[in-house]
Amino acid sequence: MTNLFNYIDRPSPIHRLTGATKFVCLLLWSFAAMSTYDTRMLIGLVIVSMILFTVGRIHLKDVSFMIGFTLVFLVINSIAIYLFAPFHGTEIYGTKTYLWGLSGRFAPTAEQLFYHFNYILKYLATIPIVLLFVCTTNPSEFAASLNKIGIKYSIAYSVALALRYIPDIQKQYHEISQAGQARDIEMTKKASLINRLKSASGILIPLILSSMDRIEIISNAMELRGFGKEKKRTWYMGRPFTATDIAAMIGCAMLILLSAYLAHVNGGRYYNPFI
Amino acid sequence: MEKELLLEFNDFGFQYNAQAEPTLHGINLKLYRGERILIAGPSGCGKSTLVHCINGLIPFSYKGEMSGSLKLKGTETKDLSLFDISHTVGTVLQDSDAQFVGMTVAEDIAFALENDCVDDPKLHDKVKEVAALVDIDDHLTHAPSELSGGQKQRVSVAGVLVDDVDILIFDEPLANLDPATGKQAIELIDKMQEQTGATVIIVEHRLEDVLHRPVDRIVLMERGRIRADVTPDELLSGSLLKECGVREPLYLTALKYADVKISPDMHPSSLDKMVIGDADKAGLNDWYKSVEAGSVTDGKSELLRTEGISFTYREGEKIALNDISVKINEGEMTAIVGTNGAGKSTFSKVVCGFETPDKGKVFYKGDDFAEYSIKERAEHIGYVMQNPNQMISKVWIYDEVALGLRTREVPEEEIEKRVEKVLKICGLWKMRKWPISALSFGQKKRVTIASILVLDPKMIILDEPTAGQDYRHYTEIMEFLTDLNRQGITVVMVTHDMHLMLEYADRAIVFSDGRIIADDRSYNIITNDKIIKEASLKETSLYGLALKCGIDDGTDFVRHFIDYERKHVREDERGGVYD
CATH class of the missing domain: 3.40.50.300 (P-loop containing nucleotide triphosphate hydrolases)
Known part of the structure; x- marks a missing residue:
C-alpha cells in the first residue's frame, strides 16, 4: 500500500542526519529555491540536489511514481502559464525578442522561454530534496527529533501514530467498501457523482464507527503504559544532534542569505541576461 | 510462608455513570503474589469491569461510583494514579493489534520505558532483554503488518513485561488466535509467570483451552457477582459452570453424558492427570456403544464449484491461493x-x-461466475x-x-x-x-x-x-x-x-x-x-x-458424541x- 512516508532503509550520510534537521533544511532549501529566480543559483541548486540525491542512495526506480506525478503536474502547470500569460516573461525582463520570425498572440519570445526555463529549474531544485526527505526520514525518528526541537511530544507522537494506523484504516475501508458493493453500494465509475457521494456515506459511517472503537482501545492501551505521565519522554528511535546536523542547517541557512544577496545584486528576484 | 497479599477487594461495588444499575456488587476477592487466577463468566457478567478496576482504567478513564474498598499493595487504588498502578499492574488487551502503538516491534516494546523517561543505553538493552524473553528478538525491526497474530501477542506481552510488574492481566488472550497459536499463548503465559514470579490473571471464557496449563483458582462471575472462587477441580466437579453459561471441557461433558460422577479427587481440570476409575471407563464404553450413529445427508445438487483457482495479491508476493478446486453442494x-x-x-x-x-474458474450452478x-x-x-x-x-x-x-x-x-x-x-x-x-x-x-x-x-x-x-x-x-x-x-x-x-x-x-x-x-x-x-x-x-x-x-x-x-x-x- 502506498504511504505518505516511503522510508527506505539504506544507510547513508543523509540517513544519519536527524529528521528535524532534514525538515528544517527542507524548509530553508525550498524557501531559498522559491524566492530566487537567479538562473545561476538555481542551476547550482539543481546540481547540488542531484548530488545529494545520489549521496542519499535513493534510486530513481524507488521514487519513479512520485517523479512521474510531479513531472506531469509540472508540464500541465507550464502549459497553463503559457496559455494564460504568454508574455509574462517579457513583462519581467523588460524586452521582447520574438523567435523564429513568428509574431502574434501566442508567439514564442526568448524572454518567455527563459522564464519557463527558470520556473522548471525551481522545480528541479526542490523535487529531489523533498523526495530525499521523504525517503530518508524514519517517521518515528522524525517524531523523536521534532520533540527535541521543542514540539510537544503528544503532538510529535501523533504524527508517528497516524502513520502507524493509516495502512490499517486503508485496509478497513477496502473491506467495508467490498461488503457494501455486494449490497449494491456502487463506488465504481459506473455510478454518477451524486450517487457515489451517497454511497461513500454508506462506507464512511461504518468506518467511523469502527474507528471510534479502535481509538478508545488505543488510548486505553497508551495510558495503561504510561503515556502522558511525565512532561518529557525519551525516544527509542531518537538520535542526538551531531556537528553534521548543525553544519547542514547552517549550510541551508546560507542559501537564504545567498538568495537575498543575489536579489540585492540583481536589483530584484530575477537575473536578467537580456539587458 | 505467608504469601504477600497484592490485591484485596472488600465488599466492592461499581456503577458506571451512564448506567442505572451497578455493574459489580459485593465483590470480595484476594490475590496473592505468584498466583494464577482465571476469571470466567458470560458476556456482561462484569469481568471486564473487574479488570478495569484492577488496572486503573476505573476510576481514571471510565467514570462511575465506587463502593467498598479495593486495595493494591495496601493502598486504595482511588488514592493512586493510573500511572502508579501501571507500574504494578500490566495489561495485555484482547485486541493485540490495536494495542500495538509503535511503528516497529522494538518501539512498541520500548513504549512504556520511553514514557518513563528511561534513557540509553538502558532503553535499548532492556528492549533486547525482554524481546529475547518472549522470543521475538529476531523481528525487532518488523512492522505490525508483517507479524502473525501470535507474534503480535508476544510483542504485547513484552511491552508490558518491560515494566517489571507484579500483576499481569490477560484480557481474552485467545480471542484472535488460531487453535495451535492459542495453545502456545497459554504456554507463554505459563512460562512468563514462572520466570517473573508475577501474579497472573487470565480473563477468558474458553475454559478448556486455558486449562492447558494449570491455574490455582477460577473466579466465576455472573451478573456482577462472584459466584465461585475455588480450585479448578472443585469448580469442574459441580454444575455451577453450566448454570452460569460457561462451557466446561468437552471430555467432562462426555463423561457426564455417560453418567460418570465427577469429583475433585479425580483431578478433572486436566485430562492428562485425571484419574478415571475402571468402572467409569466401562460406563463410558457402554455409553459409546449405546449411541446410535446419526446419518448425515449429503447435499445432492452442486451449488458452487471452483476449478484450479490461483490468486496472488501483488506481483512477487506469496501466492494466496494455489490451485483450489472444491465443490459445495x-x-x-x-x-x-x-x-x-x-x-x-x-x-x-x-x-x-x-x-x-x-487463474481458474468459479461456477455457480454450472454457470461461469x-x-x-x-x-x-x-x-x-x-x-x-x-x-x-x-x-x-x-x-x-x-x-x-x-x-x-x-x-x-x-x-x-x-x-x-x-x-x-x-x-x-x-x-x-x-x-x-x-x-x-x-x-x-x-x-x-x-x-x-x-x-x-x-x-x-x-x-x-x-x-x-x-x-x-x-x-x-x-x-x-x-x-x-x-x-x-x-x-x-x-x-x-x-x-x-x-x-x-x-x-x-x-x-x-x-x-x-x-x-x-x-x-x-x-x-x-x-x-x-x-x-x-x-x-x-x-x-x-x-x-x-x-x-x-x-x-x-x-x-x-467423537462422531458418536456429536450425534x-x-x-x-x-x-x-x-x-x-x-x-
Whole structure:
C-alpha cells in the first residue's frame, strides 16, 4: 500500500542526519529555491540536489511514481502559464525578442522561454530534496527529533501514530467498501457523482464507527503504559544532534542569505541576461 | 510462608455513570503474589469491569461510583494514579493489534520505558532483554503488518513485561488466535509467570483451552457477582459452570453424558492427570456403544464449484491461493478452517467477486461466475463480515435490512413483504422499530445476516460468525444458522473455532499455505494428527478421552458424541433462544 512516508532503509550520510534537521533544511532549501529566480543559483541548486540525491542512495526506480506525478503536474502547470500569460516573461525582463520570425498572440519570445526555463529549474531544485526527505526520514525518528526541537511530544507522537494506523484504516475501508458493493453500494465509475457521494456515506459511517472503537482501545492501551505521565519522554528511535546536523542547517541557512544577496545584486528576484 | 497479599477487594461495588444499575456488587476477592487466577463468566457478567478496576482504567478513564474498598499493595487504588498502578499492574488487551502503538516491534516494546523517561543505553538493552524473553528478538525491526497474530501477542506481552510488574492481566488472550497459536499463548503465559514470579490473571471464557496449563483458582462471575472462587477441580466437579453459561471441557461433558460422577479427587481440570476409575471407563464404553450413529445427508445438487483457482495479491508476493478446486453442494453446512493467512478469507473474496483470480474458474450452478458482477453474485451468495459494525450503515433495523432491496429499486410493497419475512426468520420482528445502536453484538450480527438474506441468496459465507462470543451467544448464533440451513440455505463458515467446526459443520475444508490440504467430515479432520499439525488446528480432548478409556477408534467415539449431542441435547436447549 502506498504511504505518505516511503522510508527506505539504506544507510547513508543523509540517513544519519536527524529528521528535524532534514525538515528544517527542507524548509530553508525550498524557501531559498522559491524566492530566487537567479538562473545561476538555481542551476547550482539543481546540481547540488542531484548530488545529494545520489549521496542519499535513493534510486530513481524507488521514487519513479512520485517523479512521474510531479513531472506531469509540472508540464500541465507550464502549459497553463503559457496559455494564460504568454508574455509574462517579457513583462519581467523588460524586452521582447520574438523567435523564429513568428509574431502574434501566442508567439514564442526568448524572454518567455527563459522564464519557463527558470520556473522548471525551481522545480528541479526542490523535487529531489523533498523526495530525499521523504525517503530518508524514519517517521518515528522524525517524531523523536521534532520533540527535541521543542514540539510537544503528544503532538510529535501523533504524527508517528497516524502513520502507524493509516495502512490499517486503508485496509478497513477496502473491506467495508467490498461488503457494501455486494449490497449494491456502487463506488465504481459506473455510478454518477451524486450517487457515489451517497454511497461513500454508506462506507464512511461504518468506518467511523469502527474507528471510534479502535481509538478508545488505543488510548486505553497508551495510558495503561504510561503515556502522558511525565512532561518529557525519551525516544527509542531518537538520535542526538551531531556537528553534521548543525553544519547542514547552517549550510541551508546560507542559501537564504545567498538568495537575498543575489536579489540585492540583481536589483530584484530575477537575473536578467537580456539587458 | 505467608504469601504477600497484592490485591484485596472488600465488599466492592461499581456503577458506571451512564448506567442505572451497578455493574459489580459485593465483590470480595484476594490475590496473592505468584498466583494464577482465571476469571470466567458470560458476556456482561462484569469481568471486564473487574479488570478495569484492577488496572486503573476505573476510576481514571471510565467514570462511575465506587463502593467498598479495593486495595493494591495496601493502598486504595482511588488514592493512586493510573500511572502508579501501571507500574504494578500490566495489561495485555484482547485486541493485540490495536494495542500495538509503535511503528516497529522494538518501539512498541520500548513504549512504556520511553514514557518513563528511561534513557540509553538502558532503553535499548532492556528492549533486547525482554524481546529475547518472549522470543521475538529476531523481528525487532518488523512492522505490525508483517507479524502473525501470535507474534503480535508476544510483542504485547513484552511491552508490558518491560515494566517489571507484579500483576499481569490477560484480557481474552485467545480471542484472535488460531487453535495451535492459542495453545502456545497459554504456554507463554505459563512460562512468563514462572520466570517473573508475577501474579497472573487470565480473563477468558474458553475454559478448556486455558486449562492447558494449570491455574490455582477460577473466579466465576455472573451478573456482577462472584459466584465461585475455588480450585479448578472443585469448580469442574459441580454444575455451577453450566448454570452460569460457561462451557466446561468437552471430555467432562462426555463423561457426564455417560453418567460418570465427577469429583475433585479425580483431578478433572486436566485430562492428562485425571484419574478415571475402571468402572467409569466401562460406563463410558457402554455409553459409546449405546449411541446410535446419526446419518448425515449429503447435499445432492452442486451449488458452487471452483476449478484450479490461483490468486496472488501483488506481483512477487506469496501466492494466496494455489490451485483450489472444491465443490459445495446445496444444503450443506461447511466449515473452512486454517491459520491466519492460509487463504480462507481470500477464497471467500474470490467467490464473492471482490477479487479476480489469476487463474481458474468459479461456477455457480454450472454457470461461469466470471460473467457476474459483485452485485449479481450477492443475489446468489451472501457474504457476512466478522464485525457487524463494519457492515451497518443505517440507524434503524428496518432500513438496514431494506437497503439492498432499495438500491435495487424493488417496489416498496414488495420490500415490506420481504423484510418482514426475513426479520421473522431472524427473530428480529419484535425489534423492527428499534435503532441498531440498542442491540447487543449477537443481535447486530443477526441484523447483518438479515440484510444479506433479504436478497434471497442460496448460500451465505460467514467470516468467524461467533468470534468473541460467550457460550450462550455462540449457541444462539449457531442454532440460528442451523435453522437457516434446515430451511435450505447452504452455509459456509470461515472459522478458527474447533468446537464450532466439530459440532455444527458436517464437513470441513482445511486450508494451509494457500492450498486445500483436507476436505472431509469434521470428526475425521479433528482426529487426524497430520492435518492438525499442518493447519495449526487443535485436537479435540474427546479423542484423548477415548484413548484414555480404552476406546480404540477415537474418531468413531467423537462422531458418536456429536450425534448424541445433536439428537438429545441441543434439541432441549433450543427454543426461545432468539428472545
